[in-house]
Amino acid sequence: MTDRPQLIIPHITAQTAFDRAAEKRRDTEWLDTQRASPEARLFLLIDLKFAIRSDPDRSKTRLRPFTARELGSVGLEMAGASFLGIAEDGAPLFALCLSPSEAARLPDGAETFAPLVDLRTLANQGEMPPAELTLAAQMRGLAAWHATNRCCSRCGGKLELREGGWRLDCWACGQLHFPRSDPAVIMLITQNGQCLMGHEPRFQDNMYSVLAGFVEPGDDIETAVRREIMEEAGIRVGRVEYVASQPWPFPHQLMIGCWGEALNSDLTLDPVEMPEARWFGREEVRQMLDKVHPRGHFVPPPLSISHMLIRAFADGVLG
């Protein structure tokens, strides 16, 4: 995701060991051949949680692969599976995503495929290979889009799966719908060897992170950074530089990581969005990263780009 060697890479990335074969998705005959292949591997997502398998000592976790026959034996069909790509060994990869009500119709309900684990937990555990986490992130983003696009947003008509799940066509008005990635900026703002971090009401107690916000219509990246920091903290930002980006499938954001230079230091906080924020020095941030802060403050774990930006500040790479 970046060529800056000093930056650590978050656990969830776009780095991948499989070929998405996006150029072949439109070829329905080719897709049907892949679906019918005995080599095809299916992964299962139930209520956005993954069927997994672990080593006996639980040191390694992998996505649990199924054959079409295995899933067929409990009444699940390949027809609704989304195409993910082609594995390094040539096997076609598919994702079958079930809602809680669909899972309830299985012989033993969702328990049939236990254990089911969510992506955040898998990424935090650090026991799943990065390439599989990338695959899981792609599956989750696509599944979340399908889950919230049951009918046409233009006319309310029924949608039909196309291109292996990467397009939804309206049966009534013909509108084509494509998977969304919502751009959001996340920024390390610094001044005089200090960085700005805040505690949002939705955070765990004692967790502080760099500030973030959605890119709005009419924004470019730099404007979004400056606007969000002014809105939430009353800080004017001068120079803004792009650092790195990250797919963030909760549900489907593209996080655009930036560094920005503050032009003033007195904070005026938005009482709703950012009731608590302040400047942190490098030594204090290191204590938070190492979880030895005297008041128990800490920062987000390594799955996210926020951790990468904060680590880069602590190491003197940014700011």
Ligand SMILES: [Zn+2]
């Ligand atoms: Zn429509």
